[in-house]
Amino acid sequence: MQPTHENGLPKQRHNILILNGPNLNMLGIREPDVYGFKNLSAIALECGEYAGELGCTVDFRQSNHEGELVTIIQEARGACAGVIINGGAYAHTSIALLDALKILEVPIIEVHITNTFKRESFRHHSYISEVARGVICGFGGHGYILALDAMRALLEE
Ligand code: DHK
Numbered sequence: 001m002q003p004t005h006e007n008g009l010p011k012q013r014h015n016i017l018i019l020n021g022p023n024l025n026m027l028g029i030r031e032p033d034v035y036g037f038k039n040l041s042a043i044a045l046e047c048g049e050y051a052g053e054l055g056c057t058v059d060f061r062q063s064n065h066e067g068e069l070v071t072i073i074q075e076a077r078g079a080c081a082g083v084i085i086n087g088g089a090y091a092h093t094s095i096a097l098l099d100a101l102k103i104l105e106v107p108i109i110e111v112h113i114t115n116t117f118k119r120e121s122f123r124h125h126s127y128i129s130e131v132a133r134g135v136i137c138g139f140g141g142h143g144y145i146l147a148l149d150a151m152r153a154l155l156e157e
Pocket of ligand 1: 022023024086087088089090111112113114115116123
């Protein structure tokens with residue numbers, strides 16, 4: 001039998017994986033003029049609270065390792081209803097992440113803290129965008145909240 005949430009729905013129907021790539025664990029310390037002062041734990045907390053208001057749960061993860069990110073994505077199969085991903089620099093470089101995301105059959109939303117299109121040209125292309133239903137960039141940590149809203153709407157479709 002599928003695990004169920006308090007509301008009786010199967011858990012994976014509204015469990016959302018929020019996956020963060022390299023250096024995002026350094027938010028708040030890392031180039032605050034570019035990425036802001038909010039750290040990833042604060043963002044995780046806000047996402048957890050907001051997801052609760054939406055009737056969802058979140059699995060908020062971060063890794064600096066490409067292979068580990070691939071494994072987390074593979075394990076999301078059947079365990080979550082959608083994926084919100086900030087691949088960090090791997091968004092611009094990783095065919096492995098793209099291939100892993102292609103295996104999923106759930107909606108994917110890409111997030112970037114910064115407006116990558118206002119930055120260096122090497123940040124203008126993202127492999128993840130090829131499989132994302134949509135991309136949210138340039139709104140700082142609030143982008144994750146916007147992505148949760150968008151995901152909730154997609155899951156209600
Ligand atoms: C985060 C990173 O670590 C960069 O490598 C990307 C992205 C942009 C962000 O804005 O969240 O280029």
